[in-house]
Amino acid sequence: METLEEIKGRIENEISGAIVEILPNDSPSNQRSLLIGAEHGFRVAAWLRDEPALRLDYLSNVTGVDWPEKVVKDKVKVKRVVEGEEKEIDQVMERRLGGFLEVVYHLYSMEHKHGPVVIRMRTGDRAEQTHLPSLTPVWRGAELQEREVFDLFGIVFDGHPDLRRILMWDSFQHHPMRRDYVEVDDYEYEPTPHDAVLAKARQHYPKEAKSE
Amino acid sequence: MSAVLDHPANQPSGGIISPERDGKYTVLAKTNSNGEVDGDLLEVSMGPHHPSTHGVFRMDVVLDGERIVKLKPVCGYLHRNHEKIAENVTYLGSIPYTDRLDYMCSMTNNWAYALSVEMLAGLCAPERAQYIRVITAEFTRLINHVCLVGFLAQDMGALGTPLMYAFREREKILDLFEALSGSRMMCNYMRFGGCRVDLSSGWIEEANHIVDRFPAFLDEYENLLTGNEILIARTQGVGVLKPDLAISASVTGPMLRACGVNYDIRKVDNYGIYDRFEFKIPLGSHGDVYDRYMVRLLEMRESLKILKCALRDIPEGPIMDPNAKIRNFKPKPGEAYGRIEGPKGELGFYLISDGGPNPYRYRVRPPSLINLTILEDMCLGQTVADSVAILGSVDIVLGEVDR
Amino acid sequence: MDQGLRSELSKQGIFTSTLEELYNWGRRNSVWPLQFGLACCAIEMIATSMARFDLARFGAEVFRPSPRQADLMIVAGTVTKKMAPQVVRLYNQMPEPKYVIAMGACAISGGPFKQGYNVLKGIDRYIPVDVHIPGCPPRPEALLHAFMTLQRRIDSQKLTGANRARHLDPEAPSEFPVPEFGADDLEPAYNPQVWQPPTFVRDE
Numbered sequence: 027m028e029t030l031e032e033i034k035g036r037i038e039n040e041i042s043g044a045i046v047e048i049l050p051n052d053s054p055s056n057q058r059s060l061l062i063g064a065e066h067g068f069r070v071a072a073w074l075r076d077e078p079a080l081r082l083d084y085l086s087n088v089t090g091v092d093w094p095e096k097v098v099k100d101k102v103k104v105k106r107v108v109e110g111e112e113k114e115i116d117q118v119m120e121r122r123l124g125g126f127l128e129v130v131y132h133l134y135s136m137e138h139k140h141g142p143v144v145i146r147m148r149t150g151d152r153a154e155q156t157h158l159p160s161l162t163p164v165w166r167g168a169e170l171q172e173r174e175v176f177d178l179f180g181i182v183f184d185g186h187p188d189l190r191r192i193l194m195w196d197s198f199q200h201h202p203m204r205r206d207y208v209e210v211d212d213y214e215y216e217p218t219p220h221d222a223v224l225a226k227a228r229q230h231y232p233k234e235a236k237s238e
Numbered sequence: 239m240s241a242v243l244d245h246p247a248n249q250p251s252g253g254i255i256s257p258e259r260d261g262k263y264t265v266l267a268k269t270n271s272n273g274e275v276d277g278d279l280l281e282v283s284m285g286p287h288h289p290s291t292h293g294v295f296r297m298d299v300v301l302d303g304e305r306i307v308k309l310k311p312v313c314g315y316l317h318r319n320h321e322k323i324a325e326n327v328t329y330l331g332s333i334p335y336t337d338r339l340d341y342m343c344s345m346t347n348n349w350a351y352a353l354s355v356e357m358l359a360g361l362c363a364p365e366r367a368q369y370i371r372v373i374t375a376e377f378t379r380l381i382n383h384v385c386l387v388g389f390l391a392q393d394m395g396a397l398g399t400p401l402m403y404a405f406r407e408r409e410k411i412l413d414l415f416e417a418l419s420g421s422r423m424m425c426n427y428m429r430f431g432g433c434r435v436d437l438s439s440g441w442i443e444e445a446n447h448i449v450d451r452f453p454a455f456l457d458e459y460e461n462l463l464t465g466n467e468i469l470i471a472r473t474q475g476v477g478v479l480k481p482d483l484a485i486s487a488s489v490t491g492p493m494l495r496a497c498g499v500n501y502d503i504r505k506v507d508n509y510g511i512y513d514r515f516e517f518k519i520p521l522g523s524h525g526d527v528y529d530r531y532m533v534r535l536l537e538m539r540e541s542l543k544i545l546k547c548a549l550r551d552i553p554e555g556p557i558m559d560p561n562a563k564i565r566n567f568k569p570k571p572g573e574a575y576g577r578i579e580g581p582k583g584e585l586g587f588y589l590i591s592d593g594g595p596n597p598y599r600y601r602v603r604p605p606s607l608i609n610l611t612i613l614e615d616m617c618l619g620q621t622v623a624d625s626v627a628i629l630g631s632v633d634i635v636l637g638e639v640d641r
Numbered sequence: 642m643d644q645g646l647r648s649e650l651s652k653q654g655i656f657t658s659t660l661e662e663l664y665n666w667g668r669r670n671s672v673w674p675l676q677f678g679l680a681c682c683a684i685e686m687i688a689t690s691m692a693r694f695d696l697a698r699f700g701a702e703v704f705r706p707s708p709r710q711a712d713l714m715i716v717a718g719t720v721t722k723k724m725a726p727q728v729v730r731l732y733n734q735m736p737e738p739k740y741v742i743a744m745g746a747c748a749i750s751g752g753p754f755k756q757g758y759n760v761l762k763g764i765d766r767y768i769p770v771d772v773h774i775p776g777c778p779p780r781p782e783a784l785l786h787a788f789m790t791l792q793r794r795i796d797s798q799k800l801t802g803a804n805r806a807r808h809l810d811p812e813a814p815s816e817f818p819v820p821e822f823g824a825d826d827l828e829p830a831y832n833p834q835v836w837q838p839p840t841f842v843r844d845e
């Protein structure tokens with residue numbers, strides 16, 4: 027199979043305006059992925075499926091990932107005059123990274139028996155701009171998986187034929203796989219407590235027990 | 239293949255639609271603005287408590303007389319939050335949970351997860367462990383297929399007997415698993431970088447004994463079922479699935495091979511040591527329930543071949559990769575997607591590590607759920623009684639559908 | 642009846658019994674379970690009814706698909722919040738006298754999945770449970786043991802008096818409210834008639 031760099035080059039040639047970025051992967055698995063701009067996601071996907079040399083006709087897996095806002099601390103060397111001498115000191119700089127939701131698609135080819143090619147798309151943020159193009163019209167196999175991502179992460183797939191909750195009940199209001207979801211506290215009673223469960227259950231114990 | 243699918247829900251009419259031979263759909267009945275069907279159609283909710291939905295699965299069907307004109311799978315009744323829990327426990331801590339995903343096949347689940355973690359952390363199981371994995375995985379395939387055939391026959395009205403035969407054989411294999419891991423169903427046996435304990439003495443003889451006797455059982459089983467007139471009438475030409483639709487809908491496993499698509503991850507990826515064994519991939523040609531049933535029966539015979547070789551060739555040696563750390567295991571940041579050919583289809587685990595002791599994202603690719611995508615397409619135009627047989631032939635386990 | 646008189650009579654070939662014994666004997670030996678599996682434990686339940694373990698020895702092999710014909714509900718597996726209303730509804734549809742076995746850690750308390758946001762932490766929050774079997778999954782032998790426990794329990798039920806069986810007490814409810822799906826949990830989260838969180842002090 028072609029390398030990711032070649033695929034990236036060809037996508038950018040074929041589909042004008044498509045933004046493709048290669049994301050590194052440091053683990054020994056070395057499965058790098060292509061980050062694709064959401065506006066052209068649908069056309070890129072259709073191209074990947076139909077391109078005769080690639081023929082990624084089999085969408086194996088659709089994963090939602092939640093990346094909440096985070097503050098990154100970088101150490102930067104700054105030149106500064108200390109006690110009359112110019113010195114390099116480490117200074118900690120804080121950067122705020124915006125949160126976003128991400129969908130990861132793992133593609134294989136049943137015709138050529140190669141793969142995986144991993145493509146990802148990202149939403150603008152986690153609150154309002156949570157729309158992404160649905161790839162169900164390209165690969166039917168995404169249908170239930172995208173519904174699941176919608177249910178658990180709250181990513182809205184435009185163009186999905188039947189976007190409803192799939193695992194939780196319809197009147198449920200949260201997206202429980204998001205990392206900031208707080209589940210309801212129904213740990214009134216815990217017969218065999220252990221670690222995290224015990225900590226939750228303990229909040230319901232009477233005062234005397236807690237203070238000990 | 240057209241860019242936009244001929245999916246019922248994509249049709250502009252918004253009504254009840256039925257397929258025709260060339261893959262187009264025609265409108266059978268209109269729905270009113272409230273989404274209720276007009277006319278003499280009957281809406282039936284099968285499940286979540288229904289004896290032949292293999293657990294707590296629900297199908298909302300709309301019927302025109304006996305014929306199905308619309309079917310919506312409803313799941314989530316066994317959504318146990320496997321992924322969320324796995325993100326809050328260590329890599330090791332999720333292994334018992336993988337047992338409970340597809341509770342008929344705990345060994346293959348263990349393997350798929352161990353394989354993904356091994357890819358993430360760069361571990362490699364030693365020879366002997368690889369052999370043990372193949373042996374247990376193929377035994378698991380036997381258990382799964384033999385029980386599935388029993389359940390399928392039960393769904394079609396053969397109450398009890400085929401299932402009894404299947405469970406009798408299953409118990410023998412479970413005894414082996416119990417001797418190996420200490421537990422009948424939830425084996426919790428594999429670790430990243432190898433296996434938990436070595437085979438006990440006499441295990442291989444015991445296993446050989448079962449492998450030797452299994453073909454006789456299969457012959458007997460097939461004698462009772464395969465040529466049976468009722469079984470043929472109920473399954474041939476029922477629930478036909480076309481190969482392109484199957485590929486597009488990511489159907490995997492025996493379901494896919496029954497449509498004639500030659501795709502078995504044991505051959506494609508050659509994970510583990512499958513390249514050392516000679517076995518064939520049985521393929522169907524019609525893609526109906528009967529083909530799915532036959533593919534499974536033939537697969538069992540191929541599994542027996544693999545088992546024979548593996549039990550003969552298994553070497554002595556260590557069963558754990560010396561680099562594997564069980565406690566305080568923190569893989570480098572990165573991600574990995576590992577997959578194996580489970581008895582139900584492609585079982586994959588996608589892990590993202592942020593360098594901590596717990597996976598940042600843990601995702602299971604559940605073959606049972608994804609194989610359900612085309613349930614409606616297979617059932618449209620068939621009778622209700624057939625839908626039960628079709629669902630049975632998909633081979634779902636709810637623990638995996640809903641996770 | 643006096644034991645001595647009874648054994649004396651039986652020596653003469655006269656068999657005596659009480660109505661209560663007869664009634665309980667009949668019910669004890671023909672418990673029909675509801676064919677109802679939720680998760681992994683259900684496979685062990687099926688295994689129990691199959692050849693090796695043979696539940697038929699206890700007169701309980703007739704698994705009924707309809708709750709209207711069943712006496713015993715084996716809650717075999719994880720009860721999720723999405724499924725809990727259905728379980729309660731099925732229980733309500735069973736005719737009296739009815740019994741419940743909570744099979745496996747999940748049905749008792751949520752088990753290994755206790756920390757799940759969609760997992761009910763024990764079915765006894767909504768319906769009364771007669772026998773609990775721990776285990777994940779309990780072995781078929783454990784289910785058999787639970788059956789025998791249940792049979793013993795049925796045997797000891799009184800027909801009259803203050804301690805009479807629940808189904809003979811017109812005051813005792815035989816149906817329980819079905820919880821509703823709320824925006825973030827089931828409403829109510831438990832049925833206070835059936836279950837109250839026990840208050841206890843743990844000394845550590």
Ligand code: SF4
Binds near residue numbers: 746776
């Ligand atoms: S107790 Fe264990 S085996 Fe039983 S349903 Fe729960 S997880 Fe499955």
